[in-house]
Amino acid sequence: MPESTAVWQGGLEFSISQDDHEFTIDGSAEFGGRDRGVRPKSLILTALIGCTGMDVVSILEKMKIRIYGLTVTARGEYTEEHPKVFRYIKIEYKFTGDDLPLSKIERAVNLSQEKYCGVSEMLRGKMELSYDIILEKP
Amino acid sequence: MPESTAVWQGGLEFSISQDDHEFTIDGSAEFGGRDRGVRPKSLILTALIGCTGMDVVSILEKMKIRIYGLTVTARGEYTEEHPKVFRYIKIEYKFTGDDLPLSKIERAVNLSQEKYCGVSEMLRGKMELSYDIILEKP
Numbered sequence: 145m146p147e148s149t150a151v152w153q154g155g156l157e158f159s160i161s162q163d164d165h166e167f168t169i170d171g172s173a174e175f176g177g178r179d180r181g182v183r184p185k186s187l188i189l190t191a192l193i194g195c196t197g198m199d200v201v202s203i204l205e206k207m208k209i210r211i212y213g214l215t216v217t218a219r220g221e222y223t224e225e226h227p228k229v230f231r232y233i234k235i236e237y238k239f240t241g242d243d244l245p246l247s248k249i250e251r252a253v254n255l256s257q258e259k260y261c262g263v264s265e266m267l268r269g270k271m272e273l274s275y276d277i278i279l280e281k282p
Numbered sequence: 283m284p285e286s287t288a289v290w291q292g293g294l295e296f297s298i299s300q301d302d303h304e305f306t307i308d309g310s311a312e313f314g315g316r317d318r319g320v321r322p323k324s325l326i327l328t329a330l331i332g333c334t335g336m337d338v339v340s341i342l343e344k345m346k347i348r349i350y351g352l353t354v355t356a357r358g359e360y361t362e363e364h365p366k367v368f369r370y371i372k373i374e375y376k377f378t379g380d381d382l383p384l385s386k387i388e389r390a391v392n393l394s395q396e397k398y399c400g401v402s403e404m405l406r407g408k409m410e411l412s413y414d415i416i417l418e419k420p
Contacts, residue, residue: 145357146368148327152352156336162320162328167305169332176340182300184332185400187325189286190300194307194322198294202314214290219283227400230284262323265365266408 157181185228188267189218193235195263199256200237200249207248212241213282232272240280253277295319323366326405327356331373333401337394338375338387345386350379351420358409370410378418391415 150158156171157180169184171177182190193216201214215238220230237253257264257275267273288296294309295318307322309315320328331354339352353376358368375391395402395413405411 145359146321146324146327147355147357148324148331149353149355150328150331150335152335152339152354156339158332158335158354160328160332162324163310163317165306165320167320168303169328169336171336172301177336179301182303182305183284184329184336186284186286186300187329187332188401188404189284190288190298190307191322191325191329193286193288194296194298194325197288197290197296198307198309198315198322201290201294215287216290216296217285217287219285221283222400227398227403229400229404260365262360262365262367263326266326266367267404270404270408 186220188230189220189233192233192261192263192267193218196235196253196256196261199260200252203252203255203260204248207252209245209248212239212244214239230267230271232274233267235273235275236278237275238278238280240282242281244279246277246279249279250277324358326368326401327358327371330371330399330401330405331356334373334391334394334399337398338390341390341393341398342386345390347383347386350377350382352377368405368409370412371405373411373413374416375413376416376418378420380419382417384415384417387417388415 148162156177168181170180197216217236220233222228286300294315306319308318335354358371360366
């Protein structure tokens with residue numbers, strides 16, 4: 145059963161134990177934290193790019209496409225009113241390589257977004273989700 | 283603007299850069315990963331307990347309640363069908379201390395869940411969310 149635990153360390157700092165790995169979350173100085181770790185709400189962005197990133201490399205592996213670099217970035221904007229939620233999230237998939245097969249890459253990204261990525265599915269309908277694919281020569 | 287970046291490291295491993303902090307996500311051995319970091323989908327649980335945990339300690343601070351320990355745990359269960367999403371998430375707030383004021387603690391948790399916690403709001407309606415409050419003597 146998926147599980148995560150947060151132990152309060154004072155201030156806004158919590159020690160996280162998830163999947164037998166540890167990391168720290170904290171607030172920014174602006175909001176009374178000491179910035180000793182990541183912001184919890186932005187972990188939604190990380191969950192999203194991690195989930196779809198793993199999908200895409202797995203699908204491309206099955207298509208025998210292996211020699212490339214991939215950086216996935218998500219940027220979001222919060223609503224003004226409380227509770228502050230993401231009004232939209234935009235994902236950018238940047239592939240680096242020679243002779244990258246655009247149509248297969250588009251198919252892998254679409255399969256993740258439409259069929260496999262559980263995080264996208266959990267957020268769908270609650271905000272605007274969009275993505276761009278960028279191909280770059282090394 | 284909230285932002286997170288994942289750089290592929292081979293296999294299912296990605297290096298995450300979020301809020302000027304770094305950590306690693308990876309798949310479990312069962313799903314072809316090397317378990318060098320946390321699972322991305324479970325980061326939804328961490329986002330949730332981090333968000334509500336920070337709310338609760340902030341609200342209790344405003345109520346002048348300071349001397350206690352707090353551990354917040356979330357456990358989820360996935361659907362069987364793809365895309366696998368959380369069917370439910372259950373949160374446990376465990377407070378440790380002497381003479382803990384239950385009604386104020388309940389009020390702080392309720393305020394977070396009903397009013398302030400943006401992560402709860404983003405997940406609401408997409409799954410069953412519930413919580414328990416536990417008070418313990420040290």
